[in-house]
Amino acid sequence: LHVAASRSPSGTLSSVLSMHMEYKKRIFTPGPTEVPSQVLQSLARPLVHHRTGFFREMHLSIANGLKYVFRTENPIVIWTSSGTGAMEAAMANVTLPGDKILTTPCGKFGERWCELASTYGLQVLRAEAEWGRVVTPGQVEDALKNDSGVSVVFTTLCETSTGVCQDVKEIARIAHKYGALVVVDAIAGLCSEELDTDAWGLDVVLGGSQKGFGTPPGLSFLSLSRDAIARIRTKGHPVYYFDLVKALDSLEKGDTPYTPAIALFVGLGEALKIIREMGIENTIERHRRNAQAVRSAVAALDLKLFAEVPSNATTAVIPPEGSASAIIDLMDKRYGIRIAGGQGKLAGHILRLGHLGFYNESDMYTMIAALEATLLDLKLNPSPGKGIKSLLESFHKDGPIDV
Amino acid sequence: LHVAASRSPSGTLSSVLSMHMEYKKRIFTPGPTEVPSQVLQSLARPLVHHRTGFFREMHLSIANGLKYVFRTENPIVIWTSSGTGAMEAAMANVTLPGDKILTTPCGKFGERWCELASTYGLQVLRAEAEWGRVVTPGQVEDALKNDSGVSVVFTTLCETSTGVCQDVKEIARIAHKYGALVVVDAIAGLCSEELDTDAWGLDVVLGGSQKGFGTPPGLSFLSLSRDAIARIRTKGHPVYYFDLVKALDSLEKGDTPYTPAIALFVGLGEALKIIREMGIENTIERHRRNAQAVRSAVAALDLKLFAEVPSNATTAVIPPEGSASAIIDLMDKRYGIRIAGGQGKLAGHILRLGHLGFYNESDMYTMIAALEATLLDLKLNPSPGKGIKSLLESFHKDGPIDV
Numbered sequence: 001l002h003v004a005a006s007r008s009p010s011g012t013l014s015s016v017l018s019m020h021m022e023y024k025k026r027i028f029t030p031g032p033t034e035v036p037s038q039v040l041q042s043l044a045r046p047l048v049h050h051r052t053g054f055f056r057e058m059h060l061s062i063a064n065g066l067k068y069v070f071r072t073e074n075p076i077v078i079w080t081s082s083g084t085g086a087m088e089a090a091m092a093n094v095t096l097p098g099d100k101i102l103t104t105p106c107g108k109f110g111e112r113w114c115e116l117a118s119t120y121g122l123q124v125l126r127a128e129a130e131w132g133r134v135v136t137p138g139q140v141e142d143a144l145k146n147d148s149g150v151s152v153v154f155t156t157l158c159e160t161s162t163g164v165c166q167d168v169k170e171i172a173r174i175a176h177k178y179g180a181l182v183v184v185d186a187i188a189g190l191c192s193e194e195l196d197t198d199a200w201g202l203d204v205v206l207g208g209s210q211k212g213f214g215t216p217p218g219l220s221f222l223s224l225s226r227d228a229i230a231r232i233r234t235k236g237h238p239v240y241y242f243d244l245v246k247a248l249d250s251l252e253k254g255d256t257p258y259t260p261a262i263a264l265f266v267g268l269g270e271a272l273k274i275i276r277e278m279g280i281e282n283t284i285e286r287h288r289r290n291a292q293a294v295r296s297a298v299a300a301l302d303l304k305l306f307a308e309v310p311s312n313a314t315t316a317v318i319p320p321e322g323s324a325s326a327i328i329d330l331m332d333k334r335y336g337i338r339i340a341g342g343q344g345k346l347a348g349h350i351l352r353l354g355h356l357g358f359y360n361e362s363d364m365y366t367m368i369a370a371l372e373a374t375l376l377d378l379k380l381n382p383s384p385g386k387g388i389k390s391l392l393e394s395f396h397k398d399g400p401i402d403v
Numbered sequence: 404l405h406v407a408a409s410r411s412p413s414g415t416l417s418s419v420l421s422m423h424m425e426y427k428k429r430i431f432t433p434g435p436t437e438v439p440s441q442v443l444q445s446l447a448r449p450l451v452h453h454r455t456g457f458f459r460e461m462h463l464s465i466a467n468g469l470k471y472v473f474r475t476e477n478p479i480v481i482w483t484s485s486g487t488g489a490m491e492a493a494m495a496n497v498t499l500p501g502d503k504i505l506t507t508p509c510g511k512f513g514e515r516w517c518e519l520a521s522t523y524g525l526q527v528l529r530a531e532a533e534w535g536r537v538v539t540p541g542q543v544e545d546a547l548k549n550d551s552g553v554s555v556v557f558t559t560l561c562e563t564s565t566g567v568c569q570d571v572k573e574i575a576r577i578a579h580k581y582g583a584l585v586v587v588d589a590i591a592g593l594c595s596e597e598l599d600t601d602a603w604g605l606d607v608v609l610g611g612s613q614k615g616f617g618t619p620p621g622l623s624f625l626s627l628s629r630d631a632i633a634r635i636r637t638k639g640h641p642v643y644y645f646d647l648v649k650a651l652d653s654l655e656k657g658d659t660p661y662t663p664a665i666a667l668f669v670g671l672g673e674a675l676k677i678i679r680e681m682g683i684e685n686t687i688e689r690h691r692r693n694a695q696a697v698r699s700a701v702a703a704l705d706l707k708l709f710a711e712v713p714s715n716a717t718t719a720v721i722p723p724e725g726s727a728s729a730i731i732d733l734m735d736k737r738y739g740i741r742i743a744g745g746q747g748k749l750a751g752h753i754l755r756l757g758h759l760g761f762y763n764e765s766d767m768y769t770m771i772a773a774l775e776a777t778l779l780d781l782k783l784n785p786s787p788g789k790g791i792k793s794l795l796e797s798f799h800k801d802g803p804i805d806v
Contacts, residue, residue, distance in 0.1 A: 022451055022457045023448050023449045023451065024449075025449075025451070027450065027451075027452055029452060031662065032450055032452060032453070032662065032665060034449075034450065035449070035450045040446075040447045040448070040449065040450075041447050043443075043446040043447050043666060044443045044444050044446050044447040045426050045443070046426045046427075046428075046437075046438070046443065047430065047435055047437065047438045047443075047619055048425055048426065048428070048430075049430055049432060049435060049741050050435070050620075051743075052425075052741070054425045080483065080484055080485055080488075080620070080621050080664075081483055081484055081488070081644060082483055082644075082661040082662045082663070083661070083662070084643070084644050084660075084661040084662075085483075085484070085644045085661075088643045088644045091643075092641070115643070116643055119641045119642070119643045120641045121641070208662075210662060216450055216664065216665055216666035216667075217453075217483070217662040217663065217664055217665055217666075218483050218621050218663075218664030218665075218666070218667060237641060238495070238522045238523045238524070238640060238641065239522070240487070240491045240494075240518070240519055240522045241484060241485075241487050241488045241491045241645075242644075257487075258485040258486075258487040258488075259434065259435065259485045259486070259487075259611075259613060259620040260485070260620065260621075261483075261619065261620055261664060261667065262435060262619055262620055262621075263446060263619035263620075263621070263667070263670075264619075264621060264664065264666070264667075267666075338452050338455070340454075
């Protein structure tokens with residue numbers, strides 16, 4: 001004990017142990033998500049230079065892999081940035097100063113579209129809903145009917161701050177009916193929800209490496225329809241790093257305008273190979289089953305679901321009043337299972353159980369067992385085992401995924 | 404032969420072999436630079452979540468390591484972006500619409516400051532020099548004397564497109580004399596050149612992970628003086644992802660406003676540990692010696708130096724007319740040694756030999772031997788061995804670095 005403690009100039013033995021065990025912890029948040037071992041290992045390959053045929057071929061192969069997931073023939077630009085960077089790229093390139101745009105805020109990420117639009121001085125209409133509910137296509141139609149001249153509708157497929165999934169297909173249909181382009185934040189929705197960029201006519205779709213793609217954060221993606229491409233060629237706002245015209249021109253040759261996060265490209269390439277092998281339909285089905293099983297477990301544990309229309313990416317749960325932080329902390333410290341809490345005004349009020357990414361049934365047992373154990377520790381689990389029993393039944397009913 | 408070739412649906416045997424050997428190739432470019440093995444291995448650790456004490460502690464420790472390299476007590480913000488992102492962050496946050504600024508272009512990266520300033524609609528003064536030469540402090544003083552009201556001077560320490568190093572210390576002194584802030588692109592200069600942020604009063608200094616820090620690309624850095632911080636609180640241009648106020652506020656708690664490239668933070672932490680152990684003075688001295696030895700080898704091979712004031716980061720060389728591309732290609736294909744060519748109007752006219760990053764004397768022998776061999780193959784090396792002999796003498800005269 002003395003020896004171990006003396007190794008740490010600052011901490012106690014328990015803090016030393018917990019630091020060393022950090023890499024043992026499991027992540028069950030809506031992002032970042034766990035990275036499969038073969039992806040992690042690929043990050044450690046010697047760095048290759050990006051102005052080479054090798055990198056360009058890899059880049060184009062990754063762009064094709066993304067097209068498979070997005071279900072599109074549209075070009076897909078990859079940014080070295082978080083998903084927010086891709087959101088700003090969409091806002092700054094697809095709108096012109098003074099444009100009137102429509103947003104569909106019902107959580108933190110929908111509000112981010114509004115903040116971005118304000119930053120760029122746009123007129124912002126809001127078809128909004130309380131956090132936890134979804135914005136209906138009817139609301140979008142009313143907004144577009146009452147206020148003409150909306151150039152772009154900015155919406156969100158999975159609003160991970162509240163756990164809902166919105167009807168982006170129908171919202172896009174209505175937007176087009178009124179002559180507006182539609183930009184979809186599908187950062188948490190890609191791989192986990194049905195999404196058909198081309199069949200639904202989505203003009204811009206956004207994704208991020210650290211979500212369903214099981215790659216570390218640092219890359220974001222953006223697909224562009226022909227109409228969106230026509231729009232971005234008129235420059236209105238100042239853009240440089242996020243200049244979509246430069247990015248598209250570079251992409252044709254497999255290049256990026258500036259030095260890309262090469263190691264993360266290598267990792268993403270490996271992750272896309274797995275998704276291709278698994279198939280995108282099976283990937284979405286796996287997410288649907290995990291989400292359904294987790295919801296049944298949560299209900300069996302007498303916890304309330306927060307989301308009106310729950311997504312396959314994350315399950316938002318209302319725990320007994322005042323217990324959220326204690327549950328999250330104890331799951332982390334005692335069981336090494338990291339779930340997420342609420343964001344913004346939901347901080348301290350909800351739990352968010354992540355099942356977005358490369359998670360299988362065993363992972364769901366691990367997470368729900370830790371939740372059950374934590375609730376038991378906190379005297380909030382009157383009949384231990386009910387959650388796991390419900391998971392068992394849900395997965396058993398579904399049978400194995402045909403992969 | 405038949406079996407190997409049949410494995411590749413598209414390529415010949417030689418293309419298959421060269422693809423498989425890509426990870427064996429050595430990088431001697433001004434960036435990205437080679438990544439030490441312990442940094443590469445750290446990238447493959449299981450992903451940790453960023454909203455945790457573990458990440459915040461790592462982030463603050465990295466920020467401290469960067470302060471040691473920058474020689475500053477100023478806060479240092481880390482962006483998930485290439486160095487160009489940090490350049491845009493500086494331009495967009497430190498200037499106001501309509502500002503008059505001074506640039507010192509003498510190559511591609513100096514021109515980038517001008518392009519950024521135009522993007523943001525600023526009045527751009529230029530104290531410029533031909534590519535290959537440096538902008539003198541006298542030119543900067545003349546420009547500031549003749550045209551009052553310049554708010555910020557944007558300059559470049561190492562202009563890697565031409566291989567020169569500028570007198571940023573003196574440029575900063577003059578800028579301050581005329582009441583202007585000074586922003587220094589030290590992306591290629593950090594770790595390789597003398598730079599003292601606080602003693603020289605540099606208001607904003609920029610760095611990038613893939614340069615002297617030997618970490619894969621994807622992170623950029625930006626230090627802010629008190630005067631710069633006062634300036635950024637007045638918002639003029641639209642900024643969201645690169646909002647420095649938000650980034651500074653988050654940094655106090657060890658946070659980033661948006662999901663950071665976590666795996667690259669882990670790698671950067673390992674790289675900074677090595678730099679600390681080696682010492683920043685020794686690190687710069689190692690770069691000085693490598694650069695000096697490479698210049699002597701280049702002269703011995705009867706190649707001309709391109710840079711008026713050569714930097715420690717890269718040696719720009721004028722090869723015999725019309726031979727640049729052939730030299731670069733053959734060094735890459737036959738010897739697996741990747742150097743860089745010219746950029747912009749220098750494409751096809753110069754070679755750039757990189758010695759920025761974690762390179763030792765053995766690495767310089769490797770690079771110069773490949774250069775000699777390539778020149779021999781191309782019948783451009785009349786007395787083989789002179790380059791290596793010159794390297795031997797240069798390093799021998801210096802003796803071992805006292806580490």
